[in-house]
Amino acid sequence: MGADANALKNLFPEGVARLWGSTPPVRERSEKVTALAGRKVGDEVLFYAEKKFVAKARIIGLFDNHALASAVWGRDESQKTWQHIMALDNVVEFEVPAEPVLRGLGVPVPLRSLTLVGAEKRLRFMDMVDPEAPVRPRVNRSSTGSATALGRSDLLRTLASLKTHIRGRRPSRHKPITLLWAIGRLAAERDRMVEWQTFREEVGPLLRDFGLADSRVTPEYPFWHLRSSGLWDVEGVEDGTAAPTPSQLTEAGASAGFSRNAANVLRRPLARAEAIGLICSTYLGEVDREDLLGRVGLAGYASASGDLPDEGGEGRVPRRSRTSSQPVRDPQLVDRIKVMYGHACQVCGARVETQHSHYSEAAHIQGLGGPHHGPDRLSNLLCLCPNHHVEFDRLAIYIDEDWAVRRNSTGDIEYELKRHTDHAVDQQYLKYHRGLCGRG
Ligand SMILES: [Zn+2]
Structure with missing residues (x-):
């Protein structure tokens, strides 16, 4: 693996790496050349097979490694190997007919090459490959009876x-x-x-x-x-x-x-x-959730921030395999949200005063750490006072589709989330947080 061994270990501290490789392009100017040059960490990838999209994932690392690729995948008939490697997470499998999506994107059908699609088109067409759609089982669809899809x-x-x-x-x-x-x-x-x-x-x-x-x-x-x-x-x-x-x-x-x-x-x-x-x-309202989830290897699900607590939250959740590779929160983003709200809590509006200034905390809605792996972006951040940060992180409060802040134990509305016009909070992260709260 050479110099990439450490990078891989850092990207996949659990020891299981998900990699996808691409052979070098044949021609100097092609869709593939553009895609190889233009893809970035953070991009979403759709996988295509037999005229269907069969999975999606997120790129968390890119590297070229001829030796690794040939050791893992061998070589094709022209002695090439899949040396342009993407490291992936958030891998989700599903099956969606690809043709309507490709036609909508103006991409030739069938898909023949690694193809890069811009963010604007991606938003329009991601709906068509909704990973929330029922999984179609790929096996057992024989004469013995059809397995039913489960959503x-x-x-x-x-x-x-x-x-x-x-x-x-x-x-x-x-x-x-x-x-x-x-x-x-x-x-x-x-x-x-x-x-x-x-x-x-x-x-x-x-x-x-x-x-x-x-x-x-x-x-x-x-x-x-x-x-x-x-x-x-x-x-x-x-x-x-x-x-x-x-x-x-x-x-x-x-x-x-x-x-x-x-x-x-x-x-x-x-x-x-x-x-x-x-x-x-x-079923387990009276059980110590952190204790039980810790015992079954799901400790990160006891809090919204996961194994990489947001600032201010030291947390009781055990942190396994923390390495320098963990996603680092962007300090500029943290500053931006605090300045935007003038340190006022988006839940209660309070500003904690300090001797010379004010204090607030930037909270990720879908936690940055494992197992949540939320993104470090403004639409996944809230500016909160320390008390509401803890309550949000420990699942005592959640935010519904109408921006009402509700107490989890009763469902009662306590506040309405304050939102700055420049701050588009993404509902999908709130939905994930509600899921953790048992309000999915
Ligand atoms: Zn507050």
Whole structure:
């Protein structure tokens, strides 16, 4: 990897790198030459295959590395390799017919080359490749029956109506806890399906520590009964009338996990944030969210800022793998928003006075750090007083579509968000934040 080894480690501290490469252009002047020269970190990339767009992602790094490309991908028939490499994050898979989009963009169909499209067109046509649209399963569409597509709203509706036992007017917690644990596995890019032995070792202690005090539920219960949600597969056990015992599960070598459809939806950042927020607020209101999310590898979802707290917020959220590569917030942007509002909080209007000036904090709406990976731009920033910054970050308040600032515990409107005419707050970031709040 040469000099790029460190850059890669910094871009992908978790150890899994997502790269996409391009061979050198054949001609001196071509669409590809323009695209290779013009693409930038922060650009969005659409992936095309078989006349469809199949994924989108964001460029977080660019480099040329012939040796790395040939080691990873080999060479094509003309001995070229995919040496113009993009490092990617926010990878979202979906399937959308490409032809109408390409025609709208004035790009020849079928798409034959790396093609760069300007921001203005991108805004117009991104709607047509909405990653929120249902995932079309690419497998199992055989004569054995068609797998049904599952959208983000289907998933959330299902999660909101899990069948849970009621004990002393409180819903039992084994299913929601197990689902959070399984989302944690997806977030860590571990296998969707897990063997019963591992399941028992990992979920058992969670049920003991976070379940209702008087609950005697053991891990085989959610392992088996989550099937009724329609989001959960169990393999290796015949679908009989009685629930299998632990020894039957061991004997059968059973495994369980999210269905392929559900896992696909939960790999999308917004859907995942909303699912976690919804599960926590619907079923686990009395559980220490930071503690539980930390145990299942989802610590960053306990706050809006994630593992890179905004200024002022030291935070109790454990910060893993912080390196110099973490996105650095732009100090000029921070200054700009504070000056724009004259340090007045966009929620309450208060200005904290200091001896010689005033004090305010710039808060990212969709946190800059992992797992949120929000962008560092003005439309994702708020100018807040320290109190409202903490409340916003710790999900005690949220902002609805009509700019009303609401208390999460009651839903009551407390303020209306103050907005400067030069400050276009982007609703998509507020939507992500509402998702974390369980208000998706
Ligand atoms: Zn305030």
